[in-house]
Amino acid sequence: xxxxFSGRKDGLSLSEALPDRSLFMLVxxxxxxxxxxxxxxxxARALSARWSGGAAQLLTIQVPEAxxxxxxxxxxxxxxxQAVLADLASLPDGAQVHRLTPPELARLLEPxxxxxxxxxxxxxxxxxxxxxxxxxxxxxxxxxLNAHVPGTIxxxxxxxxxxLRALANSLLACAGLALLSVGGIATxxxxxATRxxxATRKDIIKTLHGLGASDSYIAGRFxxxxxxxxxxxxxxxxxxxxxxxxxxxxxxxxxxxxxLATTExxxxxxxxxxxxxxxxxxxxxxxLLPFVAAFICWFTTQVMVRLWLLRxx
Amino acid sequence: xxxxxxxSWRRGKKDSAPVxxxxxxxxxxxxxxxxxxxxxxxxxxxxxxxxxxxxxxDGQMTILGKTVTxxxxxxxxxxxxxxxxxxxQDYQLMPDLSVADNVALPLRLQNRPEDEIQDEVHAILxxxxxxxxxxxxxxxLSGGEQQRTAIARAIIHRPGLILADEPTNALExxxxxxxxxxxxxxxxxxxTVVVATHNESLxxxxxxxxxxxxxxxxxxxxxxxx
Ligand SMILES: Nc1ncnc2c1ncn2[C@@H]1O[C@H](COP(=O)(O)OP(=O)(O)OP(=O)(O)O)[C@@H](O)[C@H]1O
Ligand SMILES: [Mg+2]
Numbered sequence: 001x002x003x004x005f006s007g008r009k010d011g012l013s014l015s016e017a018l019p020d021r022s023l024f025m026l027v028x029x030x031x032x033x034x035x036x037x038x039x040x041x042x043x044a045r046a047l048s049a050r051w052s053g054g055a056a057q058l059l060t061i062q063v064p065e066a067x068x069x070x071x072x073x074x075x076x077x078x079x080x081x082q083a084v085l086a087d088l089a090s091l092p093d094g095a096q097v098h099r100l101t102p103p104e105l106a107r108l109l110e111p112x113x114x115x116x117x118x119x120x121x122x123x124x125x126x127x128x129x130x131x132x133x134x135x136x137x138x139x140x141x142x143x144x145l146n147a148h149v150p151g152t153i154x155x156x157x158x159x160x161x162x163x164l165r166a167l168a169n170s171l172l173a174c175a176g177l178a179l180l181s182v183g184g185i186a187t188x189x190x191x192x193a194t195r196x197x198x199a200t201r202k203d204i205i206k207t208l209h210g211l212g213a214s215d216s217y218i219a220g221r222f223x224x225x226x227x228x229x230x231x232x233x234x235x236x237x238x239x240x241x242x243x244x245x246x247x248x249x250x251x252x253x254x255x256x257x258x259x260l261a262t263t264e265x266x267x268x269x270x271x272x273x274x275x276x277x278x279x280x281x282x283x284x285x286x287x288l289l290p291f292v293a294a295f296i297c298w299f300t301t302q303v304m305v306r307l308w309l310l311r312x313x
Numbered sequence: 314x315x316x317x318x319x320x321s322w323r324r325g326k327k328d329s330a331p332v333x334x335x336x337x338x339x340x341x342x343x344x345x346x347x348x349x350x351x352x353x354x355x356x357x358x359x360x361x362x363x364x365x366x367x368x369x370x371d372g373q374m375t376i377l378g379k380t381v382t383x384x385x386x387x388x389x390x391x392x393x394x395x396x397x398x399x400x401x402q403d404y405q406l407m408p409d410l411s412v413a414d415n416v417a418l419p420l421r422l423q424n425r426p427e428d429e430i431q432d433e434v435h436a437i438l439x440x441x442x443x444x445x446x447x448x449x450x451x452x453x454l455s456g457g458e459q460q461r462t463a464i465a466r467a468i469i470h471r472p473g474l475i476l477a478d479e480p481t482n483a484l485e486x487x488x489x490x491x492x493x494x495x496x497x498x499x500x501x502x503x504x505t506v507v508v509a510t511h512n513e514s515l516x517x518x519x520x521x522x523x524x525x526x527x528x529x530x531x532x533x534x535x536x537x538x539x
Binding site: 009010203204214215217312 | 365387392397407418421466
């Protein structure tokens with residue numbers, strides 16, 4: 001019985017020819033950075049969406065001395081807040097107008113005033129207006145209300161929303177640029193590693209070529225090797241980024257749409273609950289990251305090796 | 314079948330002196346040619362041209378019935394190379410691979426089934442006298458063992474054309490004789506064989522037409538006109 005010899009070997013020995021550990025480590029670092037950038041992009045996108053959606057359509061109106069009767073020419077007993085509410089009836093159809101009840105007001109003020117009895121304080125009336133999507137109020141609303149009920153303040157969230165959205169969008173652009181840079185660097189690193197591998201295996205490649213190995217065979221061998229390293233590196237980098245990401249996520253939780261139960265603690269205890277707060281688009285992007293890293297490595301190597309092989313007929 | 318018509322080859326630049334100039338000769342299918350000439354005459358260069366490691370800069374070259382030009386599709390060249398067996402002057406073995414893995418390469422590149430490969434490899438290694446050295450890495454072989462490994466690798470896939478560059482310079486007399494007998498046999502069975510050598514006693518042993526090179530030019534074309 002003859003001993004079967006050592007598998008399907010072709011002498012390229014790429015595990016030795018390609019600087020494994022450095023490529024793996026560098027791709028892992030790139031993966032780490034990419035994961036953070038992705039998380040940033042996802043967060044910025046969520047913020048932007050939030051501010052361009054619901055929050056921007058909110059209007060807060062303060063009416064000081066709400067229950068004082070409005071001195072009107074025909075001297076009917078209308079309070080100032082009633083007058084404002086009546087004026088707000090002219091808002092676009094579908095606008096929801098709600099005057100905060102005393103308990104709601106108390107809850108709103110609790111962080112500042114504590115759980116004391118606030119009835120003694122001259123609190124203004126707060127009216128919350130939610131506009132239907134794609135509608136806006138005339139810029140003259142505050143003027144008009146003021147002319148009728150002096151001292152009325154209109155706080156338009158959209159103004160802040162615009163700014164925050166611009167901020168979120170620029171953050172998104174930064175994250176995109178960071179991702180592009182990371183991809184570019186990963187391509188260059190892979191290119192350099194491939195070049196080293198080609199240089200150390202030059203004679204062997206020539207011999208293989210002479211024996212009738214096709215370009216796709218040789219390029220495929222190299223590309224498979226770097227893609228494996230890229231996948232491993234990308235996976236490690238992504239996993240390494242998960243801990244800081246979860247911490248960040250937890251800190252950001254109060255600003256997110258689904259608040260976290262354990263906001264007081266810094267270190268997460270309920271990993272399950274925490275994992276549930278990861279936005280699905282971010283989770284998907286993170287899961288794809290190792291595959292993208294593998295593809296970048298595979299593609300770069302294919303191109304490099306095939307170009308190199310063109311020097312042999 | 315080999316047919317060269319006014320073939321020249323330069324290394325590198327267009328204006329450099331040609332290493333091979335205006336070669337015209339033909340070797341029929343199953344023909345055997347000695348390739349002779351002083352050192353530096355261009356024997357290895359001609360063999361690397363026939364092996365398609367380089368393509369002619371001028372003229373027309375036909376290998377195994379296929380006319381090869383500079384514009385030839387790479388895939389076509391790959392298929393053609395797989396039908397050629399070459400023993401290089403410097404053997405060109407894979408240093409990290411065992412003798413058996415080295416010899417198996419041409420079959421593996423053709424995706425032949427592994428058990429078939431194993432049988433063929435062991436048979437041929439036995440024939441070249443390396444039956445007990447199958448698992449030794451090539452970089453731990455003696456010169457003669459390396460040469461026999463290279464020979465086994467060049468013939469294992471039964472190529473239509475065998476090119477051998479000084480295939481006996483590291484072999485014992487008896488091994489050279491066996492190799493020569495085998496080349497003669499393969500040629501009789503229809504394989505075209507070209508062997509470059511300095512060894513005159515070898516040439517005398519097997520009387521066949523020869524191509525004689527000097528300064529990259531053909532001085533004697535072996536008698537067969539294209
Ligand atoms: N790598 C190289 N770079 C530049 N010139 C080379 C190279 N290899 C060979 N030459 C030159 O090409 C010419 C032909 O060399 P070649 O190796 O074909 O000769 P040869 O007939 O095989 O010689 P030998 O019998 O010593 O093996 C020689 O003049 C040689 O100096
Ligand atoms: Mg030579």
